[in-house]
Amino acid sequence: MNNIQNIVRIDECAMTPKYLQLINSILEGIQSGEIKKNDLLPSINELSCTLETARSTIERAYNELKRMGLVTSVAGKGYFIVQTCFHKPAKVLLLFNKLSIHKKMIYDAFAATLGTEGAIDFYIYNNDYQVLRKILDEKNGYYEKCVIIPNFNEDKEMGYELIDSLPKKKLILMDKLAQGISGNFGAVYEDFENDIYSALVQLKDRLDKYHTIKLVFPRDTYHSTKIIRGFRRFCQQYSFNHQILSCVHNEKIEPGCVYINLVEDDLVILIEKMIEGKFRVGKDVGVISYNEVPIKKIILDGITTISTDFALMGEKTAELVLKNSAERIAIPFKVTLRNSL
Structure with a gap:
């Protein structure tokens, strides 16, 4: 049992759920031969104390190993390894x-x-x-x-x-x-380039009531510059005035403009400016936001989005x-x- 406690580990820096880390450690121990058939696993309380992890995490891992047919529990005795042959993930x-x-x-x-x-x-x-x-x-x-x-x-x-x-x-x-x-x-x-181009083509009938399209592309963003290329290609082909903005803090909202935002912080600033200026969104000004999330169904009676699946x-x-x-x-x-x- 002490040997098994030395084998199982949890990396606090990893984003993998702890119960999965525990399962993977036990599977690796079985594969390496360090954990053998009929070995007794540490009790839930012991392992919880050793790993400084919630009992529910240990219990969830053990139950999943039971579901996989690798572990069984015996009342009053604990959890045992009953199978060491399994498909290697x-x-x-x-x-x-x-x-x-x-x-x-x-x-x-x-x-x-x-x-x-x-x-x-x-x-x-x-x-x-x-x-x-x-x-x-x-x-x-x-x-x-x-x-x-x-x-x-x-x-x-x-x-x-x-x-x-x-x-x-x-x-x-x-x-x-x-x-x-x-x-x-x-x-x-x-x-990126063809995605935004194709998305704007699909939205062209709605865009036709505006004279200018502005893409908010932050200066220090990790987003691909191919987005700019696709945006410009659409605007030039369909004769829209267009502009690339690196920041919206000093932007003066004007009627007849559509704003495309990549990051949520810029969307918040744009909405605040539009509300403050009493602009009718979808009539005086337009908003297109990258990346669909549920809240965008509700904000301003619905934000138009272009998004990857x-x-x-x-x-x-x-x-x-x-x-x-x-x-x-x-x-x-x-x-x-x-x-x-």
Whole structure:
């Protein structure tokens, strides 16, 4: 039992739920032969104390191992390993640049699609090259697949160079393809230029009642500049006055303008200015917001959104893991027309 307590571990820095970390540790111990058939697992109280983790977390992990047929419980005696033969799940290192509602949608769909076929270790590197390098130096050799959303606030080229150095048979990029990362690897991504162009074409009938379209593209954003290219292509082809704004703090709202925001902070500022100026949204001015979230159904009687299908992105990425595929899949944008336009 003491040996098992030394094998199981929880990484407080990982975003992977603790009960899953515990399950994965026990599975790894079985695979390595350190945990054998008929071994007695630590009691829920003992392991809770050792790992400084809630009893409910240990109980949930043990119940899942029971469901998998690997563990049984005997009243008055505890939990025992009863089976050591099982399908080996793919070990996946999942690296997101940040947390958000949309990233949660991706993660939930990714984890649900993998199910018991994958063991996920999930980390956030906060758009920071140094943090990503530290995680990869410590973790990368232990995994069959490394799934990365490649976004950096600084040292972008160094970040891409680091990712490019990874074995391509392990690598899957999510969200975007990045210049400087080459080779035969899998990817599930947004086609930024064509996505915004196609979305605006779908909205053209509504846009025709405005004379100017303004894209709010923050100066220090990690968003792809291909968005600007697709935006300009649409405006030039259909003869719209257009402007790129790096900041909206000093923007004077004028009738006849449509604003496209990429980040939620800018949306809040725009809405405040429109309410203060008593503009009728959807009549005097228009708003198009990137990325669908439930609250946008309600704000201003509905905000028009253009958005990637984040759940589909997670599902398709998991499928690449399960198929060990180097396929590249573009996830199309979805337009949701509401009263803000």
